[in-house]
Amino acid sequence: MNRRPTRLHHTAYVSRDLEKTRAFYEDIIGLPLEATWCESDELFGEVRTYCHCFFGLEDGSALAFFQFASARDRELFGPKMPDTPFHHIALNVDAATQEAIRARLAAAGYREPQTYVLEHGYCRSLYAVDPNGMIVELTCDVAAAVKPEVVNARRDRAHGELRRWLGGDHTSNNTYR
């Protein structure tokens, strides 16, 4: 049977400061620290000593971050977050959760450009830069854009729209704005 992967298990990034990272994800974003693995492992030719923290979402998936004990491993493995707002992780939220996170970001001193909101038409997104330089998006779908018939129609058009755009026709198809 041809089944697809069921859900995100975890993402993994490298941090220089797991306590700042914990405060951001646990206290502001609201993802509890579910696991802390402290390890020394022979990896990529040497013993690496590291801590690995998992911040859980409601569906059991997690955002995970490594911190290395040695300065050499920290240099070797990162973090090197790309300096572009287009590279980010997006988490699904309802409007009330998005507003609560916005308020906690503001209370913690986050201001533009460390946090901002974009209206995409089919969703409303709150963005925040985490202590590692990674952008986290909190996405609230617009109800009209996620009705089953609308979702199905979009899926039916997806391959054709990709071919059209790659073929040079860059006309917008976002009818929600």
Ligand SMILES: [Fe+2]
């Ligand atoms: Fe996004």
